Amino acid sequence: MNTKNKRKDIVEKTMQGVFFTLGMVTIIAVVTISAYLVLNGLPAIREIGFFEFLFGQVWRSTGTDPSFGILPFILTSFYGMIGAIIIGVPIGLMTAIFLAKIANPRIAAVVNTAVELLAGIPSVVYGFVGMIVLVPFIQQIALHFFGIPSGANLLSAILVLSVMILPSIISVSRTALVAVPRDYEEASFALGATKMETIFKVSVPSARSGITAGVVLGVGRAIGEAMAVMMVAGNVSNMPELFRPVTFLTTAITRELSYASGLQRQALFSIGLVLFCFIMLINIILNFALKRGHKG
Amino acid sequence: MNIISANKLSLHYGDFQALRDIDLDVPAREITALIGPSGCGKSTFLRTLNRMNDLIPGVKITGEITYHGEDIYAPQVDVTALRKSIGMVFQKPNPFPMSIYDNISYGPKLHASLSKSELNDLVERSLHGAALWDEVKDRLKKSALSLSGGQQQRLCIARALSVSPDVLLMDEPTSALDPASTMKIEELMGQLKQDYTVIIVTHNMQQAARISDKTAFFLTGDLVESGQTDQIFTLPRDKRTEDYITGRFG
Ligand SMILES: Nc1ncnc2c1ncn2[C@@H]1O[C@H](COP(=O)(O)OP(=O)(O)OP(=O)(O)O)[C@@H](O)[C@H]1O
Ligand SMILES: [Mg+2]
Numbered sequence: 001m002n003t004k005n006k007r008k009d010i011v012e013k014t015m016q017g018v019f020f021t022l023g024m025v026t027i028i029a030v031v032t033i034s035a036y037l038v039l040n041g042l043p044a045i046r047e048i049g050f051f052e053f054l055f056g057q058v059w060r061s062t063g064t065d066p067s068f069g070i071l072p073f074i075l076t077s078f079y080g081m082i083g084a085i086i087i088g089v090p091i092g093l094m095t096a097i098f099l100a101k102i103a104n105p106r107i108a109a110v111v112n113t114a115v116e117l118l119a120g121i122p123s124v125v126y127g128f129v130g131m132i133v134l135v136p137f138i139q140q141i142a143l144h145f146f147g148i149p150s151g152a153n154l155l156s157a158i159l160v161l162s163v164m165i166l167p168s169i170i171s172v173s174r175t176a177l178v179a180v181p182r183d184y185e186e187a188s189f190a191l192g193a194t195k196m197e198t199i200f201k202v203s204v205p206s207a208r209s210g211i212t213a214g215v216v217l218g219v220g221r222a223i224g225e226a227m228a229v230m231m232v233a234g235n236v237s238n239m240p241e242l243f244r245p246v247t248f249l250t251t252a253i254t255r256e257l258s259y260a261s262g263l264q265r266q267a268l269f270s271i272g273l274v275l276f277c278f279i280m281l282i283n284i285i286l287n288f289a290l291k292r293g294h295k296g
Numbered sequence: 297m298n299i300i301s302a303n304k305l306s307l308h309y310g311d312f313q314a315l316r317d318i319d320l321d322v323p324a325r326e327i328t329a330l331i332g333p334s335g336c337g338k339s340t341f342l343r344t345l346n347r348m349n350d351l352i353p354g355v356k357i358t359g360e361i362t363y364h365g366e367d368i369y370a371p372q373v374d375v376t377a378l379r380k381s382i383g384m385v386f387q388k389p390n391p392f393p394m395s396i397y398d399n400i401s402y403g404p405k406l407h408a409s410l411s412k413s414e415l416n417d418l419v420e421r422s423l424h425g426a427a428l429w430d431e432v433k434d435r436l437k438k439s440a441l442s443l444s445g446g447q448q449q450r451l452c453i454a455r456a457l458s459v460s461p462d463v464l465l466m467d468e469p470t471s472a473l474d475p476a477s478t479m480k481i482e483e484l485m486g487q488l489k490q491d492y493t494v495i496i497v498t499h500n501m502q503q504a505a506r507i508s509d510k511t512a513f514f515l516t517g518d519l520v521e522s523g524q525t526d527q528i529f530t531l532p533r534d535k536r537t538e539d540y541i542t543g544r545f546g
Binding site for chain 2: 183184188190191192193194202205
């Protein structure tokens with residue numbers, strides 16, 4: 001009896017230790033990455049100058065008179081994100097509502113499978129399809145309406161990103177909507193609300209924090225995406241315009257990293273640091289903006 | 297005068313028959329109590345009256361329910377209008393996760409566009425109607441979920457009153473509450489019947505005897521007996537009713 005208890009005790013303690021250690025691994029990873037980024041990102045910023053680096057409009061990393069201004073990348077990433085939110089969030093949210101509240105189970109199952117497949121597609125495939133299907137199509141439009149002969153531009157990147165963020169928005173929002181207590185919806189119906197009134201005035205607000213989580217997850221993916229964007233955005237260091245080839249913060253790093261050296265290489269690390277801060281900031285802002293007015 | 301009448305009402309959940317040939321008249325401006333053992337179909341019956349069962353897939357209803365003489369299952373009936381006139385309070389208090397004020401103004405805003413001051417009046421009147429105003433008047437903007445269970449249930453009653461219904465359906469409204477809150481709600485129902493017709497499901501025999509004018513006894517989907525509450529409790533016609541109210545089974 002006594003020895004049995006002791007053994008249980010040891011197992012208990014050991015398991016606690018194991019869980020604690022595993023929890024620490026995550027923290028260590030975060031701290032290491034942050035420290036590494038800061039240490040490697042700061043030297044170039046110091047050398048180039050904080051303002052020149054963040055607000056300089058010209059990026060010319062090679063050549064005799066280099067210039068390291070990343071404002072075009074920052075703005076491109078920002079516009080790209082906003083564009084993906086404007087297109088992706090309504091589509092994603094409506095799909096989630098459809099799946100959770102409207103579709104009959106058989107149709108919902110089919111759409112759900114499609115969403116899961118979408119989530120499983122590697123980004124290089126998104127980029128590939130974007131390159132082969134979307135870019136020529138956008139090129140036609142650009143040429144026809146604006147006389148610009150390029151299809152690899154900000155608009156193409158936004159469209160690809162919008163589709164890429166759909167799965168996380170849909171599946172997380174759907175889960176949140178399904179979890180809304182039936183009681184709330186019944187109370188609404190019993191007051192004479194229609195189905196749509198109930199969905200938009202009761203179910204969606206009740207699922208708000210889950211929907212926020214989905215949007216944050218999706219937006220995180222959009223900002224961090226490099227591969228697909230690289231294949232459809234044109235990769236010229238222009239200030240962003242819808243029909244211009246552009247470079248994102250992510251693609252600014254990937255397109256040069258393989259051959260960069262010296263200050264150029266260090267500047268790429270600095271872009272990494274900026275991207276890191278950018279994502280943090282967006283996360284905080286989104287969480288704040290979407291959850292405000294929903295204090296329990 | 298009868299405001300609601302069920303005639304030969306039967307209801308199936310898929311293959312399972314939950315109600316069998318129910319005939320029941322509900323007099324206006326009185327309290328009608330539905331009693332019976334668990335699973336006998338009280339809630340099911342109550343929910344046919346405001347067509348809440350429409351929301352459950354596989355439900356089949358035959359027979360007729362009239363409200364002011366009109367069949368509520370007729371094809372041309374506007375279900376939202378019906379549910380507005382026949383309000384419902386649920387067994388478990390279910391305020392929306394919003395402020396107290398928004399809980400009450402939710403219903404009225406669905407049906408009319410009201411000015412700020414009209415809404416304020418309505419919120420105050422509804423909360424007065426549910427004897428809750430004094431307790432919450434200083435914290436209308438606070439979340440309804442911060443209220444006690446008894447207050448939440450009265451909030452739900454106030455919410456039901458906010459759309460000026462004609463009939464109130466209450467499914468065991470006090471089963472989750474302590475005796476003091478129960479007392480408050482019972483007193484409240486005494487006042488409500490001045491203006492509303494109330495149909496209440498209850499497992500509490502004393503409650504049914506105390507507050508109701510008419511009582512209907514259900515057993516496994518059948519309506520065994522209905523009549524004036526005094527008569528049912530003193531001189532039940534059916535042996536099974538007697539057994540139930542004296543606590544011999546159920
Ligand atoms: N959605 C449903 N689907 C299938 N069967 C149901 C459904 N709701 C209720 N039933 C069945 O119908 C019968 C009557 O249920 P109902 O909820 O009306 O009982 P009740 O008298 O209200 O019981 P209680 O006093 O426990 O609330 C029960 O046998 C129950 O299992
Ligand atoms: Mg019930």
